[in-house]
Amino acid sequence: MRCPSFSWKESMMMRKPPAPRLAPGPERDRVAAELKAKYEAGATIRALAKETDRSYAGVHRLLADAGAHFRARGGVMRRGALTASPDSGKGTQTVREH
Template sequence: MSNKTQARRRTSGPDRDKVAQDLKKKYDSGASIRALAEETGRSYGGVHRLLADAGVTFRSRGGAPHRTES
């Protein structure tokens, strides 16, 4: 099965719940949504949706803080 086909596959029921909980554990341990998407062959949006359904509290976006000129 190619990555494109796998990314479009829908998981439902208990399997979906298990996938969501596994992703939640990894996200809560510091993995990024993009890394999880790449690892599982799912889209960023698909991983984000599964995490939201699993009750994840999302981290703020990364990057260096902006400095204001004085």
């Protein structure tokens, strides 16, 4: 969202510069290992991308190169989530019991 008191050019100049591109080598391996540790501790790829000023794809690539095991998309299902009942007709849903 743009601040109304600044021109577009001024607001672009106030942004942080993007993270430097990492060439293959020990520095890239170190950054990838740090991201992997944070991801496996529960951080999301989007949060890591924002924290490191990298793109989602860039963080995903670093995690893949580091051998991270990716979580399924969508997060944790809540208890009592609605699911389609296998014996019911189309369009009806029942509450799943745990």
